Amino acid sequence: MNAAFLSEIAMKTIAQQSQRMIIAHRGYRARYPENTLVAFKAAKDLGVRMIELDVCLTRDRNIVAIHDETLDRTTNGSGPVRDHTLEELKKLDAGRWFSPFFTGEKIPTLKDVFSLCNHKLSVNIEIKHEAFESHDPDDSIEKQVVQTVLERSRSEAVIISSFEPRIIERLAKMQIKNLRLAFLTEKRFLDDAILEFMIKNKVFSWNPDYPALTPDQIKAAQAQGIKVMTYTVNKASTGKRCFDMGVDGIFTDEPLLF
Ligand code: G3P
Ligand code: CA
Numbered sequence: 331m332n333a334a335f336l337s338e339i340a341m342k343t344i345a346q347q348s349q350r351m352i353i354a355h356r357g358y359r360a361r362y363p364e365n366t367l368v369a370f371k372a373a374k375d376l377g378v379r380m381i382e383l384d385v386c387l388t389r390d391r392n393i394v395a396i397h398d399e400t401l402d403r404t405t406n407g408s409g410p411v412r413d414h415t416l417e418e419l420k421k422l423d424a425g426r427w428f429s430p431f432f433t434g435e436k437i438p439t440l441k442d443v444f445s446l447c448n449h450k451l452s453v454n455i456e457i458k459h460e461a462f463e464s465h466d467p468d469d470s471i472e473k474q475v476v477q478t479v480l481e482r483s484r485s486e487a488v489i490i491s492s493f494e495p496r497i498i499e500r501l502a503k504m505q506i507k508n509l510r511l512a513f514l515t516e517k518r519f520l521d522d523a524i525l526e527f528m529i530k531n532k533v534f535s536w537n538p539d540y541p542a543l544t545p546d547q548i549k550a551a552q553a554q555g556i557k558v559m560t561y562t563v564n565k566a567s568t569g570k571r572c573f574d575m576g577v578d579g580i581f582t583d584e585p586l587l588f
Pocket of ligand 2: 382383384
């Protein structure tokens with residue numbers, strides 16, 4: 331192999347890597363307590379370009395990062411998150427369940443996360459479906475998330491995702507310039523209804539779980555200008571299979587694998 335050929339391969343590999351999105355799922359979740367500032371900082375220090383977090387509302391309508399509807403699995407509290415005020419939640423420990431080493435980690439607010447990112451890290455904010463309120467109050471989670479993004483970040487550095495189609499519709503109706511939306515699905519093939527929904531709401535990406543993905547579905551979404559980013563990929567061999575099929579990005583608990 332001559333030097334020019336090797337250099338061409340190297341350039342191609344670098345180009346592929348720069349196009350592939352590796353998203354740190356709930357922060358650097360494999361080694362840190364999920365959805366905490368220490369997990370997001372660890373992902374940032376690893377050099378990933380985007381983190382993912384889950385958000386919902388507190389009783390006094392602040393936005394906090396936590397995956398489950400209840401506090402029991404990832405904190406020393408219990409019961410529904412939405413039954414607690416931010417002040418109550420800030421007293422809880424969100425690190426010790428993972429390891430005593432992380433005792434003292436707190437549940438962060440969305441604003442805390444943007445302060446940590448400091449414009450150097452893109453963010454995928456997943457609005458949990460439980461946070462949807464059909465009466466659409468002035469301080470709905472969708473409106474508050476958008477307002478926080480506009481105040482604390484740049485819309486092009488953010489993706490807002492949800493499994494809840496009504497949340498996506500509501501965000502799309504706001505017509506925020508450059509704001510990217512992603513529709514999450516689980517155990518579903520890309521049928522006409524999903525594709526039409528995503529086209530109508532001008533989503534940036536379709537984010538399905540990887541087991542049901544096929545090259546044809548990926549091509550069908552991409553043919554409409556919709557990127558495909560799949561979750562949650564925690565094996566190098568699975569990541570290779572997904573990228574070989576043509577996905578644009580993966581969510582992973584262990585970004586070092588990729
Ligand atoms: O955004 C991908 C992934 O986070 C969706 O599933 O349950 O981990 O929030 P889950
Ligand atoms: Ca999530």
